[in-house]
Amino acid sequence: GDSVTQMEGPVTLSEEAFLTINCTYTATGYPSLFWYVQYPGEGLQLLLKATKADDKGSNKGFEATYRKETTSFHLEKGSVQVSDSAVYFCALGESGGYNKLIFGAGTRLAVHP
């Protein structure tokens, strides 16, 4: 079945460092791909998405490109801030219009001043 694999955390960075969180997927069909973020004590929020190959999703300085050839959707940010500390989830939307998401295991990011 469809699945999502993302790099294990925690990821600990200093402020203004470059961030990469790897995400790869296995899917039949042509799924949409998402990054969700969960701040402490809150529910998940959509960070960005891409719906087809070579699409780039971006939001709040974060970017991810849908790479069909490598089945990847890595999250990047050029300069992280302390406020970016959260858990990041890569997700795959099953095709078929049912909006069911399959989530990766989550990667905790801690940014220190």
Place this chain on the structure above:
Amino acid sequence: EADIYQTPRYLVIGTGKKITLECSQTMGHDKMYWYQQDPGMELHLIHYSYGVNSTEKGDLSSESTVSRIRTEHFPLTLESARPSHTSQYLCASSLLEKLFFGSGTQLSVL
């Protein structure tokens, strides 16, 4: 911002009790979901609904049940809580491909 609400935020209860976790949304979304989030943070879909009187089991088997009598309301019930049910439960609704999540209910069964 999403208008999806979960109550209670925290619940500590003894084994054998019946509990209902509430989830409501004011956005008129047809599709709603319940995810279970384990301590390792992984999210597992346990129930979903495509509209009133429509409920389906998700990918992770769960002893809980759900109902969808009104569009805005999607409660989850455990008839007899056990320590193995201790977890974070997240409710969500969706529009197109975007999911909106509530803040979750942290359930602890003693």
